[in-house]
Amino acid sequence: MDRKTELDLIDELLALKSAKTAFLDEDVRHNPMDHYTSPVRFEHERERIFRTLPVAAAHSSEISGPGDFVRRDIAGSPAIITRDKNGQPHALFNVCRHRGARLVQDEKGCKHRFTCPYHAWTYANSGELLAAPHFAQGFPGLDKSDIGLARLPCAERFGFVWVSPRQDAGLDLDVLLDGLTPDLEALKLDDMVIAAQETNVRQANWKILIEGGIEAYHFRVAHRHTIGPHFEDNLSSYRSFGPHLRSVLPRTSMSKLSETNREDWCLRDHANILYTLFPSSQLLVMQDHIVWIKTEPVSADATRVTLATLAPRAQADETAHWHRNHVITSTTLAEDFVIGEGIQAGAPSGANRHVLFGRFEGALGTFNRTVEGYLDP
Ligand code: FES
Ligand SMILES: [Fe+2]
Structure with missing residues (x-):
């Protein structure tokens, strides 16, 4: 991203933090429970989304x-x-x-x-x-x-x-990535290698697993034993780029930036940036590495998830460091995925006709509207 965007994103989050508010959508949103359980719906998604849209199939390395x-x-x-x-x-x-x-x-x-x-x-x-x-x-x-x-x-x-x-x-990537190409170029992903990787099948609908990563409402609760204390409570922002999303999840250290020289501000040092590349890749950008999360639906209630920790090629031999980081990400995301499996297990019960997305969970509503757009163009 360009320097102005980087500073604007930091300014926006600092302002929300000092106003003791959050990045709020207009309204509460509802998403029908059968969107996560119906095999008919799943086949429709598979046909219109996964058998239609290009995906990042392999890392160049x-x-x-x-x-x-x-x-x-x-x-x-x-x-x-x-x-x-x-x-x-x-x-x-x-x-x-x-x-x-x-x-x-x-x-x-x-x-x-x-x-x-x-x-x-x-x-x-x-x-x-x-x-x-x-x-x-x-x-x-x-x-x-x-x-x-x-x-x-x-x-x-x-x-x-x-x-x-x-x-x-x-296959026109400039069209496909809809305004995100400067961000992706800046990440220098072509100068990285996979330092650690794992694949697991999770018993949850693919959308539940993606939803779990694009809000910060759960950080201090679900991740209280892992990364939660290092992140702001219920503070994040997001932007849409066509069907894709860029979410910014600030660490507590960001709030100290206002006491420092603005020229030295670096978003990546004080926030995780999560790119959701619709439909099946997410790039979790951290300080010195990036985790590629690949989400491949198997059925309405099962999804194959691959986590690949990408490290700069020049530091690829620091294997212990990358493995330590991979384990932190894997442990943290497992906390999300286990909760996602619990949501899936309860989904057919009839207890809820729909799930609720609060105003600070706006990215989830946007993501689901994108899904709807492909099913009913
Ligand atoms: S050579 Fe006969 S199936 Fe491949
Ligand atoms: Fe999480």
């Missing part, structure tokens, strides 16, 4: 060299993200063009060609079919150049390989 690849599930489709000999990334279906066998079994690795385990059709890591046994005899009239691996649109920027789940769609 996961396929740093030519030949590197990772396996990914792109909105329910098996895929591999590869880097070819020229350094270009590709998003290819992990499905053989002969009879559809899974081509690549390993989760990650380094290979320049992939051979199908069924009848040995062999593909380059850029997707072209290179060889197939007895091809001329068995498949007369077919041209190998027509039956390379099916591919999805992909582009590499801001340290991520972005993939569209739709074969027929374009």
